[in-house]
Amino acid sequence: MITYWTVAKRGLIRRCPKCGAGHIFTGYIRLLPECPDCGESFSGNRTDDAAPWATVLFVGHFAAWLIGTMIKSDISSQNLTLIVLAFVAVAAAVTLPVMKGIFVNINWFRAQH
Numbered sequence: 001m002i003t004y005w006t007v008a009k010r011g012l013i014r015r016c017p018k019c020g021a022g023h024i025f026t027g028y029i030r031l032l033p034e035c036p037d038c039g040e041s042f043s044g045n046r047t048d049d050a051a052p053w054a055t056v057l058f059v060g061h062f063a064a065w066l067i068g069t070m071i072k073s074d075i076s077s078q079n080l081t082l083i084v085l086a087f088v089a090v091a092a093a094v095t096l097p098v099m100k101g102i103f104v105n106i107n108w109f110r111a112q113h
């Protein structure tokens, strides 16, 4: 039996919610029409802005912590800005596909049950 958490974990590694083997994305975050392994259809599975919203929420907390930590040191504001911008750009780029995978799989699970 496929559970909610199994599906969410498969989304975390961007795998098919049904079989857990096939990839769900082609390229960065473009959703495949169906699973290449089991053929499960992903059509109609829209996450809209849930993944970017969750990414901002997740990365924003770490960025706030980073700013709070670094502002106590005697780092210049110019260097602080550059470091925080670099961190946010990399962290958001890494987090967005993970969040989209989770939301795609949760959508699939909710449509099945």
Ligand SMILES: [Zn+2]
Pocket: 016, 017, 018, 019, 020, 021, 022, 035, 036, 037, 038, 039, 040
């Ligand atoms: Zn599959």
